[in-house]
Amino acid sequence: MTSGRLVPDAAPDTVPDAVVIGAGPNGLVAANLLADAGWSVEVLEAQDEPGGAVRSDRGVHPDYVSDVFSAFYPLAAASPILSRLDLHEEGLHWSHAPSVLAHPLSDGRCAVLERHRTSTASGLEKFAPGDALAWDHLCDIWDRIGADIVDALFTPFPPIRSTARLAARLRAAGGLRLARMMVLPVRRLAEEEFRGEGGRLLLAGNALHADLAPEAAGSGGFGWLMSMLGQAQGFPVPVGGAGALTDALVRRLQRRGGVVRCGERVVEVTVRSGRAVAVRTAAGETVPVNRAVLADVAVPALYGELVAPQHLPSQLLDDMRRFQWDWATFKVDWALSGPVPWTAGEPAAGAGTVHLADGMDELTRFSAQLSMREVPDRPFLLFGQMTTADASRSPAGTESAWAYTHVPHHARGDAGDDGITGTWDAREQEAFADRMEEQVERFAPGFRSLVRARRILAPTTLEAMDANLRRGAINSGTTAMHQQLFFRPVPGTGRPETPVEGLYLASAGAHPGGGVHGAPGANAARAALRSSRPLRRALSRAQSALAGRGARAVSGPEGLPRTG
Numbered sequence: 001m002t003s004g005r006l007v008p009d010a011a012p013d014t015v016p017d018a019v020v021i022g023a024g025p026n027g028l029v030a031a032n033l034l035a036d037a038g039w040s041v042e043v044l045e046a047q048d049e050p051g052g053a054v055r056s057d058r059g060v061h062p063d064y065v066s067d068v069f070s071a072f073y074p075l076a077a078a079s080p081i082l083s084r085l086d087l088h089e090e091g092l093h094w095s096h097a098p099s100v101l102a103h104p105l106s107d108g109r110c111a112v113l114e115r116h117r118t119s120t121a122s123g124l125e126k127f128a129p130g131d132a133l134a135w136d137h138l139c140d141i142w143d144r145i146g147a148d149i150v151d152a153l154f155t156p157f158p159p160i161r162s163t164a165r166l167a168a169r170l171r172a173a174g175g176l177r178l179a180r181m182m183v184l185p186v187r188r189l190a191e192e193e194f195r196g197e198g199g200r201l202l203l204a205g206n207a208l209h210a211d212l213a214p215e216a217a218g219s220g221g222f223g224w225l226m227s228m229l230g231q232a233q234g235f236p237v238p239v240g241g242a243g244a245l246t247d248a249l250v251r252r253l254q255r256r257g258g259v260v261r262c263g264e265r266v267v268e269v270t271v272r273s274g275r276a277v278a279v280r281t282a283a284g285e286t287v288p289v290n291r292a293v294l295a296d297v298a299v300p301a302l303y304g305e306l307v308a309p310q311h312l313p314s315q316l317l318d319d320m321r322r323f324q325w326d327w328a329t330f331k332v333d334w335a336l337s338g339p340v341p342w343t344a345g346e347p348a349a350g351a352g353t354v355h356l357a358d359g360m361d362e363l364t365r366f367s368a369q370l371s372m373r374e375v376p377d378r379p380f381l382l383f384g385q386m387t388t389a390d391a392s393r394s395p396a397g398t399e400s401a402w403a404y405t406h407v408p409h410h411a412r413g414d415a416g417d418d419g420i421t422g423t424w425d426a427r428e429q430e431a432f433a434d435r436m437e438e439q440v441e442r443f444a445p446g447f448r449s450l451v452r453a454r455r456i457l458a459p460t461t462l463e464a465m466d467a468n469l470r471r472g473a474i475n476s477g478t479t480a481m482h483q484q485l486f487f488r489p490v491p492g493t494g495r496p497e498t499p500v501e502g503l504y505l506a507s508a509g510a511h512p513g514g515g516v517h518g519a520p521g522a523n524a525a526r527a528a529l530r531s532s533r534p535l536r537r538a539l540s541r542a543q544s545a546l547a548g549r550g551a552r553a554v555s556g557p558e559g560l561p562r563t564g
Helices: 025-036 074-078 080-084 117-125 131-153 160-172 175-183 186-193 197-207 219-233 243-255 314-320 360-371 426-443 459-465 519-531 535-548
Strands: 018-021 041-045 056-061 064-067 099-104 110-113 259-262 266-272 275-281 286-288 292-295 328-336 351-356 381-385 399-407 451-457 503-505
Touching: 018 025, 025 041, 025 243, 025 292, 025 519, 056 243, 056 328, 056 451, 064 328, 064 399, 074 219, 099 197, 099 219, 110 117, 110 197, 110 219, 117 131, 117 197, 131 175, 131 186, 131 197, 131 219, 175 219, 186 197, 186 219, 186 360, 197 219, 197 360, 243 259, 275 292, 292 519, 328 426, 328 459, 351 426, 381 426, 399 426, 426 451, 451 459, 503 519
Parallel strands: 018 041, 018 292, 041 259, 099 351, 292 503
Antiparallel strands: 056 064, 099 110, 266 275, 275 286, 328 399, 328 451, 351 381, 381 399
């Protein structure tokens, strides 16, 4: 696990080619790609350790490794970007639970997503005759177009080549019908495809990995995508904890001369003549930059905070007032003295991830309460069994577990009986953590008797630990269709370039959005490599132009010494 300040031996007056703001996975991927291209790179991270939302610790119990934020990584497994970094050479290894995902019901039945389609299909057939064929039909669609969808996800927008290939395959496979499937609400898609609850719940539960309610347009396509990725790639975990992925990215960067400085919060991107020329830290240090600044930060923090409003178009600032966060998140980590006593038995016990809601209607009820800004009374839980997925996480016969759910950003009522207001003081945190445990108890009676220790991470706690997780919003903005593709982060963008020359958006606020896959960071790095030029030459030309008009010349990097 990574901790502490990482300050290599580097000349303090060296001007880096690039400064990356934020040492989350996207920032570290961007820094690695720039270093591969021969650039000197300095990464500045506000927290005392790198990783952003990819960190692990022993903060719940000294014998248990807990993933503090994210835990399972199907998108990382599918990402060609991470694959090309060869992180296994830096000691990263992946592990899988016996089953990918389970959705038990209170009557003991359980839908299970396996890594083999025939196993998944045969399990769904037990819910209703014909549902195995229905699952095979969805898998056949994935076999035809899945590779092109993944390629489109991990390339800059617009993904021209992958889109052309995808369009050709869609024409040959009934394109309009498949397009309709992708924009359907998951409730409608599930009802069209499956007679029984099992297949319906696999799709709907996976859609709710984002902030997509069962009735939301596009939730069907997202639920199908996550289900197919889970079946094809599994939901793997880094052996030893999520921090092992961060460790590998940092080691790789440092071997290529990159610098990671923790405990250095950037408070300003300095802009001169329309170009990013430096960053300033909270400690008062100015770090000049020769080529580019890449920002692995939340979009609202970049536009109008790090970059002063006068450097941004008024239309962008107006669009930012319409920016929508995804739901807030509440998480609990547990050290359990034994395996979870699921009523469903082995089908649930063997899954790394377990979805907890008693049917589609309960998912809709949960989402409706969030829409009405009520704290849910029966929260839908994503439950992680980490020792099941990686035996190194806790002593034999025990379980390192967690669950998270969503709550309103600004609650105006409690659908339960605890009078939770959303201030998330100590009383409210304990009350809602108890409510989550009660939800687990519905499907695993006796669960609470196994709890040796627990840690509560309320929305405000998550934000304090990672400023990008604004009140626990884990996807850097809603996954809804109105803020995706060329609408992400605001209409007409969809790419890492910003209105400021030499400044690139490298966070999940950019296309393709949330998840640990490195695409926003890689897209930003490629854009910087493609379009940037040494700042000294650029400013020299600007000086000449200004001098020709009788204007006062601007300062180059020599006018921006590193100061502390």
